[in-house]
Amino acid sequence: MGKKMADRFNILASxxxxxxxxxxxxxxxxxxxxxxxxxxxxxxKAQLVADLVKEFEIDEKTATRDVEEFLVELKSFHLHED
Amino acid sequence: xxxxxxxxxxxxxxxxxxxxxxxxxxxxxxRFDVRIIGLAYDAKEAxxxxxxxxxxxxxxxxxxxxxxxxxxRMREVVxxxxxxxxxxxxxxxxxxxxxxxxxxxxxxxxTFLPTAEMIEMRSKLKLQELCRKARLRYxxxxxxxNYDQLFAGARRLGYPCVVKGIFYEAVIxxxxxDLDKAARAISFRWGFPxxxxxxxxxxxxxxxxxxxxxxxxIGITAMKKMALTDxxxxxxxxxxxxPGLFACCRRLMKxxxxxxxxxxxxxxxxxxxxxxxxxxxxxxxxxxxLSHGAGCNLPELLLQHLYEKNxxxxxxxxxxxxxxxxxxxxxxxxxxxxxxxxxxxGELRRGAPTVIESTARVTRRRSTPGTPAETSIxxxxxxxxx
Numbered sequence: 094m095g096k097k098m099a100d101r102f103n104i105l106a107s108x109x110x111x112x113x114x115x116x117x118x119x120x121x122x123x124x125x126x127x128x129x130x131x132x133x134x135x136x137x138k139a140q141l142v143a144d145l146v147k148e149f150e151i152d153e154k155t156a157t158r159d160v161e162e163f164l165v166e167l168k169s170f171h172l173h174e175d
Numbered sequence: 176x177x178x179x180x181x182x183x184x185x186x187x188x189x190x191x192x193x194x195x196x197x198x199x200x201x202x203x204x205x206r207f208d209v210r211i212i213g214l215a216y217d218a219k220e221a222x223x224x225x226x227x228x229x230x231x232x233x234x235x236x237x238x239x240x241x242x243x244x245x246x247x248r249m250r251e252v253v254x255x256x257x258x259x260x261x262x263x264x265x266x267x268x269x270x271x272x273x274x275x276x277x278x279x280x281x282x283x284x285x286t287f288l289p290t291a292e293m294i295e296m297r298s299k300l301k302l303q304e305l306c307r308k309a310r311l312r313y314x315x316x317x318x319x320x321n322y323d324q325l326f327a328g329a330r331r332l333g334y335p336c337v338v339k340g341i342f343y344e345a346v347i348x349x350x351x352x353d354l355d356k357a358a359r360a361i362s363f364r365w366g367f368p369x370x371x372x373x374x375x376x377x378x379x380x381x382x383x384x385x386x387x388x389x390x391x392x393i394g395i396t397a398m399k400k401m402a403l404t405d406x407x408x409x410x411x412x413x414x415x416x417x418p419g420l421f422a423c424c425r426r427l428m429k430x431x432x433x434x435x436x437x438x439x440x441x442x443x444x445x446x447x448x449x450x451x452x453x454x455x456x457x458x459x460x461x462x463x464x465l466s467h468g469a470g471c472n473l474p475e476l477l478l479q480h481l482y483e484k485n486x487x488x489x490x491x492x493x494x495x496x497x498x499x500x501x502x503x504x505x506x507x508x509x510x511x512x513x514x515x516x517x518x519x520x521g522e523l524r525r526g527a528p529t530v531i532e533s534t535a536r537v538t539r540r541r542s543t544p545g546t547p548a549e550t551s552i553x554x555x556x557x558x559x560x561x
Contacts, residue, residue, distance in 0.1 A: 111497050113416050113496035113497055114415055114416065115417070116378070116380075116413045171448065
């Protein structure tokens with residue numbers, strides 16, 4: 094999934110995400126961006142949670158909820174599949 | 176290598192012809208020394224006057240004037256401008272161009288056109304059949320020959336549906352009133368039959384392709400439309416790379432064995448993620464300059480395919496994804512002598528002196544096809560002085 098995602102998306106310096114398959118563009122907040130980069134690198138859900146805990150100094154429960162909500166949102170935009 | 180290339184489609188309105196885009200692509204490449212001979216229908220086609228676009232411009236008769244008028248004028252232009260490649264850029268020109276293809280060849284002018292059969296297969300009335308044979312999805316479509324069939328057709332498809340003219344125009348109808356209005360307007364302009372088509376909700380992609388005539392793509396630039404005019408024409412877009420989309424195009428080109436430029440319009444259904452072919456145009460699109468920006472200069476690749484025998488013919492060149500274009504409108508100040516030359520002599524040769532006769536009397540001029548003024552009224556010098 095990681096390589097497929099890495100081929101499909103470009104993240105620019107500003108955080109703008111370009112879907113090279115559909116031509117759509119997206120932006121994400123800082124936690125979303127860290128999670129999205131992690132997905133592109135092929136990281137698993139537990140690793141994505143750990144990344145948020147480390148980067149933003151939040152508790153694991155909050156980070157887990159954030160990651161899960163973000164994945165649901167990506168799916169609703171057809172940007173990510175399990 | 177030097178090429179004297181004649182190209183049409185020089186109108187640059189809000190629904191522009193592809194001529195200027197093609198010329199910009201040819202000016203941007205360095206492989207060939209291309210002299211651009213613009214062929215225009217009207218002295219007000221803006222590309223005539225764009226700096227560094229055309230080296231020479233000639234008025235030609237509208238396609239509706241018939242093939243003999245076209246042939247006659249082309250013989251003159253070929254001789255005067257030493258044309259050795261002709262690239263028609265508008266759908267309506269292809270019948271005349273094909274009718275003259277053999278003669279052009281005998282005059283030393285190369286073309287790379289789809290055959291009449293290919294052009295027929297991509298017509299709106301035949302597209303459904305083409306898609307079935309090429310195993311491509313096509314929205315359910317009903318041919319409407321008169322008003323009586325209109326609402327029954329819409330009931331079969333359900334709303335929203337798309338009303339299409341046989342040549343141009345497409346309007347989404349969301350109810351009976353929309354349908355009635357659109358059908359009347361489109362049939363008034365283009366006549367019957369109309370096409371009623373299932374509406375595919377989703378994203379619209381535009382693809383420019385050069386086909387090698389043997390079923391392969393020389394190059395492909397796929398673009399997502401990001402900004403539209405009120406006629407639905409692309410005013411901005413971004414190149415994309417979509418394996419599903421490319422697979423559709425590959426299948427299409429293989430089936431048609433398409434020769435030369437093509438524009439395909441494809442929708443991706445937002446509910447099913449499936450691709451539907453909507454339309455094929457037998458020419459490059461007006462946004463073709465994007466192909467150069469994305470590293471896949473299709474007019475250049477076409478010339479390479481024809482003139483460079485050593486070029487590998489097996490690999491397709493793909494545009495780099497993520498390249499963006501936006502169109503803009505610009506006002507130009509036009510040189511009156513240049514405009515005058517187009518109006519009065521039907522041609523403009525840059526670098527050569529423009530000769531405007533100043534003899535005095537009313538004369539009947541030889542009609543230059545496409546030139547609006549057949550009778551030129553000149554004042555006697557002594558009358559002018561008085």
